[in-house]
Amino acid sequence: xxxxxxxxTAERLVRxxxxxxEEDQVLVVTDVAKITVGKAFTxxxxxxxxxxxxALMPLTGEHGNEPPVTIAAAMKAADVVFAPTTHAIxxxxxxxxxxxxxxxxxxxxxxxxxxxxxxxxxxxFQELRARTEKVVHVLSEADEITVTSSAGTDVTFKIxxxxxxxxxxxxxxxxxxxxxxxxxxxxxxxEGTTNGTIVFDYSMDxxxxxxTPLALKVKDGxxxxxxxxxxxxxxxxxxFERDQTARNIAEFAxxxxxxxxxxxxxxxxxKLLGTVHFAIGDNKSLGGEVExxxxxxxxxxxxxxxxxxxxxxxxxKIFI
Numbered sequence: 117x118x119x120x121x122x123x124x125t126a127e128r129l130v131r132x133x134x135x136x137x138e139e140d141q142v143l144v145v146t147d148v149a150k151i152t153v154g155k156a157f158t159x160x161x162x163x164x165x166x167x168x169x170x171a172l173m174p175l176t177g178e179h180g181n182e183p184p185v186t187i188a189a190a191m192k193a194a195d196v197v198f199a200p201t202t203h204a205i206x207x208x209x210x211x212x213x214x215x216x217x218x219x220x221x222x223x224x225x226x227x228x229x230x231x232x233x234x235x236x237x238x239x240x241f242q243e244l245r246a247r248t249e250k251v252v253h254v255l256s257e258a259d260e261i262t263v264t265s266s267a268g269t270d271v272t273f274k275i276x277x278x279x280x281x282x283x284x285x286x287x288x289x290x291x292x293x294x295x296x297x298x299x300x301x302x303x304x305x306x307e308g309t310t311n312g313t314i315v316f317d318y319s320m321d322x323x324x325x326x327x328t329p330l331a332l333k334v335k336d337g338x339x340x341x342x343x344x345x346x347x348x349x350x351x352x353x354x355x356f357e358r359d360q361t362a363r364n365i366a367e368f369a370x371x372x373x374x375x376x377x378x379x380x381x382x383x384x385x386x387k388l389l390g391t392v393h394f395a396i397g398d399n400k401s402l403g404g405e406v407e408x409x410x411x412x413x414x415x416x417x418x419x420x421x422x423x424x425x426x427x428x429x430x431x432x433k434i435f436i
Contacts, residue, residue: 119152121233126156130164133241133285133294134222136196138165143194145187146201147175152229153200161198178355179204179225179321180398180411192217200224206293207366207401207411215292222287222294226383236297236376236387244299245284248372250436251301251428255280258423261305261368263314263392265419267329271312273305273337273368279403284372299373299387304402308337310365314394316414318378318385322355323348325380330414332396338363339396359397361408367395369413370421370429378417385415390432392419 130136142161146154154170161168173187181203182188188210191197197219204225205211214221231237255261255275262272281291285298317329330344330352340363342352355362369392376387386393393415397408421429428435 122156125232126160130160140166140195142166142168142196143190144170145199149202150200157198176203178410180207182208183210194219197221200227207398220287224296226381236373236384239373239375241285248282248284248301252280252282255303262422263419267317268315271314273310275303278304300369300371302367302369304399304404305365310334310337318415318417320414321382321412337365359409362397362410364406366397366399369393382413
């Protein structure tokens, strides 16, 4: 389905976003659920004359799980990596080690055929870059953030001296990866400073579209209790039992893409202009200090974000 259109999109991203050249050695990492997208990037890279290998890895259990050691080694050896996988490898040691080795990496977590040709991928990339960089500037200069919402979110945390990232679809040399579909400005709350209640009112990684809002009570940077639909609560509590570091509030990010859709897939949901998302688990890859086996995002719609007593986001709009 959409095979020609998907290849056309892949070709544009390969050329314009990642700047693949004929002399590059390219690795496409994918799995059985995303193999159509993986093939499209393989074809697009080979059409440029780049030596390209597609590696089919097993499905991992969660976002943030490490890929097999053979995949990790191949990532370090490549000049460019495209990773259309079911679960994100962004927040992994494998990705960090490949970055240190000089590999340019494009993350396409959960991207399917439909997402390649509709919604967030159709945005004007240059306009998106300008908007996202403005948000990044505000977050990079801010000290304290407060987020509230009609669903019950009321949380405050510090981001003093924490780097914010412009995930605008383009490759950034200073942190070594691009994210597609594009459109978010994430940062990393200072460990131990997050206090209050975070309510995800639309979707969450591993759960998809939520049946009811999921509320996380947070004290000193860690989730201390979860409430919501019983099955979803049980899933999160089970995760905490397996890995206590998953309680860490790892990320705060603002969506900047006006073309993104709410489809129950976090890869696109969290990019929608004016939404925000928090993540639990690993923050090492964002410049933090906590290593975890997982990194899971949750989305909230139309929150109010105050950065150092100034409104930054309200009613789905960003104020710069």
